[in-house]
Amino acid sequence: AQSVTQLDSHVSVSEGTPVLLRCNYSSSYSPSLFWYVQHPNKGLQLLLKYTSAATLVKGINGFEAEFKKSETSFHLTKPSAHMSDAAEYFCVVSAGGSYIPTFGRGTSLIVHP
């Protein structure tokens, strides 16, 4: 069984300040973890993925995430928010070679000028 919990439904930051979007997962097997972004009225775009290589994963647009097995977490961070980062973000887990991704409920990132 696998599940993912995004701890915040909304996160509000000012432009130029750091971003932290929190994700905890549960998995019976070694997980693969992903972050996707969805801009308004758009499809889903892969930001980054962890598949048992380096625990600190760098993605597109300055985002990165760290896999912490002891904490079962995969939080997404960015040092400095940009207005264009305003979007819905989804944490996704796929475990044990199942190739069946399970999505979190999403975190809406709001960026204020």
Add this chain to the structure above:
Amino acid sequence: DADVTQTPRNRITKTGKRIMLECSQTKGHDRMYWYRQDPGLGLRLIYYSFDVKDINKGEISDGYSVSRQAQAKFSLSLESAIPNQTALYFCATSGVDYGYTFGSGTRLTVV
């Protein structure tokens, strides 16, 4: 051309009508998926297929059916549409490297 193409992009249909959403991919992947997205609920899996002869129900398959016509084509049908099936529907495909690619979505409204 997009790697995963969904048609139609938008559809309004009446309660009780049968409707088919189509998905085709050019990635050459065997695995294909159908999800629905509702505000605050994320994406929930409806059906998935790991090859042409393999069809599996997801967590919310009631009221839906699928057909895998070829490796590249995976269609979702609503046999008798109801208003609570109003949602944004996504098709996706994946390869052995866990690279999931999504289509642009079909916005379905059942009135």
